[in-house]
Amino acid sequence: MKVYTQEQVDDLNSKIKTAKEALQWTSENLHPRVAKASSFGAEDAVVMDIMLKINPDFRFFTLDTGRLPQETYDIMDAVRKKYNIHLEVLFPDTNQVEEMVRDKGMNLFYESVENRKLCCEIRKVNPMNKILGTLDGWITGLRRDQTKNRENATIFQLDSGHGGILKINPIIDWTWNQIQEYIKENNVPYNSLLDSGFTSIGCEPCTRATKPGEDVRAGRWWWEQNGNKECGLHIDP
Template identity: 80%
Template sequence: MVKFTQDQVDELNLKIKTTDEALRWVSDNLHPKVAKASSFGAEDAVVIDIMLKINPKFRFFTLDTGRLPQETYDIMDILRKKYNISIEVLFPDTNEVEKMVLEKGMNLFYDSVENRKLCCEIRKVNPMNRMLNTLDGWITGLRRDQTKVREEVAMFQIDHGHGGILKINPIIDWTWDQIQEYIKKNNLPYNSLLDKGYPSIGCEPCTRAIKPSEDLRAGRWWWEQGEHKECGLHIERKNTD
């Protein structure tokens, strides 16, 4: 496994400034032990397109929680056919899901933050960990202006929560307007929920459309007040190595 020191990562952040440069470096230094995590929102459409212009063999994976909207499955197949790519689909552990819904019901996430986090852990975080254990790096579609938690995120990071592999956020500086412009200019297919008021797309029961004045991630877990709008995949943990 390739591991990077904080000094090396700091140097990368100083040296590499653009999305293209970052993805070229990833292709040259980490492929094939690197993959893009995708939930098939607008940002993912952009990153996937840029990645494939740089390396048609780049890898992509997604987490099928079992609760995704049909529109997300539709765009997965559209992208698969358009680019002739494979998408690695990770599923949650059947026994864990069965135990959870037996004890807490199908829609447990509405009952408490604790239940919602349990559901995200079983349906998202655990399958994600399984995938990341096999990689030296993973690529995200994070942008700095999405949430408070993401404001401090750099383009290259050591992911201490996932064995110290590299986390690459190639569009971290992009604005929402830039994302929309890139999609239009390049005539990219995108998740049809975007046009229905969903700038951020997650599981069907936990995501709703937003009003024009609302925060871009306000539709995620909309019933929760004052909680971080995160599922646990991008929470930074301090280095405890």
């Protein structure tokens, strides 16, 4: 595994300022030991399109939690067909899921934040950690204005939670309007839930549409009023 120093990351951030430049650098320096994590939301659609215009062999992976909406499975197949990509689909450990639902029920996430985090850990974080252990870097669709936790994020980051590999956030400074415009202008295939007001898309039982003026991630774990609404994939210990 290749690890980076904070000095190297600072140097990259001082020289590279756009999504295209970041992904070009990533293609030249990290491919094929780098992959895009995609949950098939609007931001992911944009990053995937830019990536594939730079390098059609870029790698992509997604987490099938077992609780995704049908529309997400539909867009997975639509994207695979349009771009002819090899999509790596990761699944949670069956034993861990079986034990969790036996102890706490199918819909444990509604009962407490602790239960919700446990479910996210088993269905998302653990499978993700497995693949990240084989990579030198991973690419996200994060944007700075999505959550408080992301407001200081930069294009290149040291991912100390995953052994010091690089985390590349090419559209970190894009606005929601820019995302929508890019999708329209480039005829990018996107999750049909977006047209029903799903400005952020996760598991079916844990995501609802947002209303005009609401925060774009307000529909995620909508029953939780306080705290940091993240699943754990993007928390840096």
